[in-house]
Amino acid sequence: MIELIALTKVFKGLKAVDDINLKVRKGVVYGFLGPNGAGKTTTIKMMAGVLMPTKGEVMINGMEISKQPSEVKGCTGFIPDRPFLYEKLTGREFLRFLAGLYNLDHLSSLNARLAELLELFDLSHWADELIESYSHGMKQRLVMCGALLHDPLVLIVDEPMVGLDPRGARLVKDIFRDLAQEGKTVFISTHSLDVAQEVCQEVAIIQEGRIIATGSPKVLREKTGVDGNLENVFLKLTEGKRIAHERSLSAS
Amino acid sequence: MKDLYLLLSPRILGLKNSLLSASYGNRKKPLIMVIAGLVFWGLMFVVSSRMLIYFQSVEVIGDILAHYLLAMVFLTFFSLLIFSNIITALSNLYLSEDLELCHSLPSSLEEVFISKAVYTLIDSSWMVIIFGMPIMMAYAYVYRPAPGFYFALFHSGLAICIISSGIGILFIMIMVSIFPAQRTRDIIMLLMIFMIVALYLMFRFLRPERLVNPDAFFSITQYVTSLQGPDHPFLPTHWVTEHLWGFLDGQEGRSEVFEVILLWSSAAAMMVINIWVAGGIYLKGYSKSQEARRRRGGKGLLNLLIKYVKKPMGPDLASIMDKDIRTFFRDNTQWSQLLLLGALVVVYIYNFSVLPLERSPIRLEFLQNVIAFLNLGLAGFVLAAVSVRFIFPAISSEGKSFWIIQASPVSMKRLLWGKFFIYAPPMLVLGGILIIVTNYLLHVTTFMMILTLATMLLTVFAIIAMGIGFGALYPDFKYENISQVATGFGGLLYMIFSAAFMAVIIILEAGPVYLLFMADVRGSTVTVFQWFQIIIAFSIAFIIICFAVYEPMKLGLEALERYE
Numbered sequence A: 001m002i003e004l005i006a007l008t009k010v011f012k013g014l015k016a017v018d019d020i021n022l023k024v025r026k027g028v029v030y031g032f033l034g035p036n037g038a039g040k041t042t043t044i045k046m047m048a049g050v051l052m053p054t055k056g057e058v059m060i061n062g063m064e065i066s067k068q069p070s071e072v073k074g075c076t077g078f079i080p081d082r083p084f085l086y087e088k089l090t091g092r093e094f095l096r097f098l099a100g101l102y103n104l105d106h107l108s109s110l111n112a113r114l115a116e117l118l119e120l121f122d123l124s125h126w127a128d129e130l131i132e133s134y135s136h137g138m139k140q141r142l143v144m145c146g147a148l149l150h151d152p153l154v155l156i157v158d159e160p161m162v163g164l165d166p167r168g169a170r171l172v173k174d175i176f177r178d179l180a181q182e183g184k185t186v187f188i189s190t191h192s193l194d195v196a197q198e199v200c201q202e203v204a205i206i207q208e209g210r211i212i213a214t215g216s217p218k219v220l221r222e223k224t225g226v227d228g229n230l231e232n233v234f235l236k237l238t239e240g241k242r243i244a245h246e247r248s249l250s251a252s
Numbered sequence B: 001m002k003d004l005y006l007l008l009s010p011r012i013l014g015l016k017n018s019l020l021s022a023s024y025g026n027r028k029k030p031l032i033m034v035i036a037g038l039v040f041w042g043l044m045f046v047v048s049s050r051m052l053i054y055f056q057s058v059e060v061i062g063d064i065l066a067h068y069l070l071a072m073v074f075l076t077f078f079s080l081l082i083f084s085n086i087i088t089a090l091s092n093l094y095l096s097e098d099l100e101l102c103h104s105l106p107s108s109l110e111e112v113f114i115s116k117a118v119y120t121l122i123d124s125s126w127m128v129i130i131f132g133m134p135i136m137m138a139y140a141y142v143y144r145p146a147p148g149f150y151f152a153l154f155h156s157g158l159a160i161c162i163i164s165s166g167i168g169i170l171f172i173m174i175m176v177s178i179f180p181a182q183r184t185r186d187i188i189m190l191l192m193i194f195m196i197v198a199l200y201l202m203f204r205f206l207r208p209e210r211l212v213n214p215d216a217f218f219s220i221t222q223y224v225t226s227l228q229g230p231d232h233p234f235l236p237t238h239w240v241t242e243h244l245w246g247f248l249d250g251q252e253g254r255s256e257v258f259e260v261i262l263l264w265s266s267a268a269a270m271m272v273i274n275i276w277v278a279g280g281i282y283l284k285g286y287s288k289s290q291e292a293r294r295r296r297g298g299k300g301l302l303n304l305l306i307k308y309v310k311k312p313m314g315p316d317l318a319s320i321m322d323k324d325i326r327t328f329f330r331d332n333t334q335w336s337q338l339l340l341l342g343a344l345v346v347v348y349i350y351n352f353s354v355l356p357l358e359r360s361p362i363r364l365e366f367l368q369n370v371i372a373f374l375n376l377g378l379a380g381f382v383l384a385a386v387s388v389r390f391i392f393p394a395i396s397s398e399g400k401s402f403w404i405i406q407a408s409p410v411s412m413k414r415l416l417w418g419k420f421f422i423y424a425p426p427m428l429v430l431g432g433i434l435i436i437v438t439n440y441l442l443h444v445t446t447f448m449m450i451l452t453l454a455t456m457l458l459t460v461f462a463i464i465a466m467g468i469g470f471g472a473l474y475p476d477f478k479y480e481n482i483s484q485v486a487t488g489f490g491g492l493l494y495m496i497f498s499a500a501f502m503a504v505i506i507i508l509e510a511g512p513v514y515l516l517f518m519a520d521v522r523g524s525t526v527t528v529f530q531w532f533q534i535i536i537a538f539s540i541a542f543i544i545i546c547f548a549v550y551e552p553m554k555l556g557l558e559a560l561e562r563y564e
Helices: A040-047 A069-074 A091-101 A110-120 A136-148 A166-181 A193-199 A217-224 A230-251 B002-021 B024-057 B062-095 B099-104 B109-143 B148-178 B181-205 B208-212 B220-226 B236-248 B257-289 B301-309 B315-330 B337-353 B364-390 B396-406 B412-442 B446-473 B482-487 B489-522 B528-562
Strands: A002-011 A014-024 A029-033 A055-060 A076-079 A154-158 A185-190 A202-207 A210-215
Touching: A002 A040, A014 A040, A014 A055, A014 A202, A014 A210, A029 A040, A029 A166, A029 A193, A040 A055, A040 A154, A040 A185, A069 A076, A076 A136, A091 A110, A091 A136, A091 B315, A091 B396, A110 A136, A136 A154, A136 A166, A154 A166, A166 A185, A166 A193, A185 A193, A193 A230, A202 A217, A202 A230, A210 A217, A210 A230, A217 A230, B002 B109, B024 B062, B024 B109, B024 B489, B062 B099, B062 B109, B062 B148, B062 B181, B062 B236, B062 B257, B099 B109, B099 B257, B109 B148, B109 B236, B109 B257, B148 B236, B148 B257, B181 B337, B236 B257, B301 B315, B315 B396, B315 B412, B337 B364, B337 B412, B364 B412, B364 B446, B364 B482, B364 B489, B396 B482, B412 B446, B412 B528, B446 B489, B446 B528, B482 B489, B489 B528
Parallel strands: A029 A185, A029 A202, A076 A154, A154 A185
Antiparallel strands: A002 A014, A002 A055, A202 A210
């Protein structure tokens, strides 16, 4: 469903993402883990078509994003880590705006769909208030409504739990699982290893712009020989890489 | 005091770092800005000096005029400084993003307040000082005062900046203690726009051009009386004017100590009062400004307007248009600018209705048509000025939410051309009104009416395309206030290119228009060679208009597609 081929992004001489190759199959929640500054957000933004790769390609649903950007974006939903929205619109107007962008506003079922999503994310009472009066968590939930509005085949999410209260977080995890069961693909980048452990069937760990491990949490545990939760696996993998990097620096 | 220095240091370090780390490409922009500023500075100096030299040559009232002008300049700068301080103080003291950090530090409230007040003083004064300097230097150049003038200028200028800053900050602290900061910003913007519109209209309808027409006055006394401006001995600008004029008119023996004492005691008093008031209400106001406000989205008229306006658009562009219109009318800082635009159009048209053409020695019919033709350039410039306010920021107006467009299936090309077509109808109507009404007032020939209208309507497309294109080439998605976008480097470049474009079109059309117009007036025929010249000139003008539509849009599209 998602394929990243030799994906590279260079910012002013600094390789933020370095030759990433990754395949994500249909119907899974895929976790993209890594320490701060590892290149997670840059990768996600390239997948969402918000950033252009320096080299390589993103393929979603068999289409190359550089060649068919509108088609790829039409079947993708994107949720960024910081929900910057049009503050002078109401929540409902914002969703209608998105419906227009995704060519959905002619649908007779649109109003019902809006009501359903607003209800699901507990925003019905706030739907006609200006977004500028929303809290961070409410904005995040509204962005999620918008990303699901056109029923995307692939959902790309950067740090899904930022700003959400425990109830909101539980709801989002359930939605991700349901989407995967429906055959959709959910690609999430997160710092929270608990979230990854709980909802992701497969994960990739990125460090310094490179993928250092992929597989299910169980496979990764076996590979690293670490017992216990994903946190220990993550620390072992990233720590080992860090020490090796420091050694090579001191040797040079 | 150590904390105060630390609180001021981020800005100083930030400036140092950005200057040191700027690459050659990043230095180009400030360099062009400096060159443009120097050119403007030089022009102001030349114009001011010439005017003062002329004043000096006028017997009896020459020095009175220069003295009056000095008072007016200080009063204008003082008012500008207070306005500027009000806006800057609101942003620095209540809305700035670093305030959370500053208030959470173990520094005293007094130190946080003083650091923000110093930022406000600097932010709002530097530009007024720079642009006021050529006028002061012109006075020094023409009147050759003693060296003490320069010191007097420096210290009295500083005092006036401190007083105006104190007034602005005090006003904002009181306003925010009554209304929340966000609401205060809206109210202030509205009040200021209303005031500017009222002053502008009042000034215009007073017809200051009568001052250069001696027939309008019976005697010198009446003329001088009409110059008695809004000056008052209690105004700080009066103290500065008198203090400096003492040096300029060469009366060395005159004592200005009293004015200096008044000036500096007022400045010191403003500082003390502000610190004292801040201790009582600043923190309360700040915490009040953190409260979110609830406001429902408007219905009714706005929905009706949007429903009909977006009808011819595709669903995606209709959505963007819907969003743009709602955002525009819900943001007081944006829609209120329409009032300025309305005043501008009224005064523009009014100016044509009071042109004293009949007093000109040139043949009336010829003069009317020449003015109508040159009016094309003026109207084009007005449209560019409107465009830099409303169309140039069209792309930047997506702000930090631009990711929504980037992640949506709408291509950048469609977004750009969509914005182009959204702005085309109102701009065509505005351009049409400016030309048709002024031509009607000038009683121009049908030929001139058709020619100027057709040229105007075609150039409108270029003005819009350049606005959108330059806006996409120099986008600012991280603005705090959308009105700042137009005042940046891109806005300046856009205005320069628009003016140059209008000048080229007028120069190209001037020759053929003269040939055709004179043939029409004399009843003679146009020769084949002249027709050839006319066709070539109009064709080149048409090609340039097409180029001015296509090229900026193409460059803007490329820049937007590369934007990260």
